[in-house]
Amino acid sequence: MDIRLAVPEDAEAVAALRRIVFPYLVMKPELVSYALTTRTPEEHREAWVATEDGEVVGWGSGGSNTWTSDEGVSMIDVYVHPGYRRRGLGTELARIAQDHLVAAGMKKIRAFATEAAVEFATRQGFEPTRLVHYSGADPRVLPEMPPTPADLEIVSIATVTAEQAYRADVVAGADEPGDSPNDAVAFEQWVKDVWDAPGLDKELSAAVMAGDEIASFTAVERDGDRVWSGMTGTIPAYRGRGLAKLVKSVALRRAAEAGVVGAFTSNDDVNGPMLAVNEWLGYRRVATHTGLTRTL
Incomplete structure (x- = not known):
């Protein structure tokens, strides 16, 4: 060894x-x-x-x-x-x-x-x-597509700017469960970690637009015939309208059309809203990890 x-x-x-x-x-x-x-x-x-x-x-x-x-x-x-x-x-x-x-x-x-x-x-x-909790789903088998509100538009992440995506990610992720808050990521660091990372598939990733602002989005990472939901979020002003369910439905359908047969994601145990969305989409639990910390 x-x-x-x-x-x-x-x-x-x-x-x-x-x-x-x-x-x-x-x-x-x-x-x-x-x-x-x-x-x-x-x-x-x-x-x-x-x-x-x-x-x-x-x-x-x-x-x-x-x-x-x-x-x-x-x-x-x-x-x-x-x-x-x-x-x-x-x-x-x-x-x-x-x-x-x-x-x-x-x-x-x-x-x-x-x-x-x-x-x-x-x-x-x-x-x-x-x-x-980690869950998997078959994107070729999905419930009926939710309607898109008349005042909103669904687009591919490939059509938005890095600045628009960064703002939405920072705002939507501010209250994401975790051992430390996601409250201090600089734009340059975010671009390196997310926007420019080769795992992100901007064509399959989707956003719900309210004018020039991203109201809800899902970031899809792809490897061959499998995808991962890196982050799905809705900014607070647009929550309660079913937009996470809508945007993930769109992204999973696009993934199936592109030949993807397996979709995976993870959710914190206390994130009830996203757990409910994923269960509705057909995700079923495949593993549970324990988060741990050690003070030095």
Whole structure:
């Protein structure tokens, strides 16, 4: 076994490993490479791979949360191929990532764990804080399309500007459940993390427009015949009109027409409105992760 820094050339192997470990997550190889080559000093982001005979069998990463005003908040992500577990790889990858964050001056670490990994995470000093549910649906089988209000228009995200999308994302995400508020993301950071990221499919992503303002939107990330709902949000002034249900219905239909057969998403356990929307659309739960934090 060998643990080394991850490089862009690992992207295909890392994406394949992630699909084995988390078949309900969607991450194309180009996004792995992009993340490894566009890091900024402020992110304190680093990643490592565990290999055996040249095969990538484990991943570990750590970096700061650049979207929050909470000082010193960071994140780690660790997973190991099922055939290589209980050999200490996860423990070592977690140690390396946490040591890196401590050296960077971080004060708190956030992580997510599957049901089987919660005990492992608590042994690392993490405490459970929340639950996040993952669901999947077939976009070719959907309920009847909701009507579009006469005063609104549905467009592809490809037709809006980055500035319009940023404003909507920031406003709609301000009260999103989480361990830290999403209240301090700069436009340049958002463009790098979201708008320019190769996973975002702007043609499949959809928005409900009220004049020049985005009232509701859903961001779709695609990898082949699978898509992921990266974020669906409605700005407060337009909530209560069923726009999230409408915009996701449009995006999923477009995805099915483009050959997508699997759609996946996640929702915080306390986000009742979006859980109800996704259940109406046909999403069914496939996994639950526990959110955990550790104070350094």
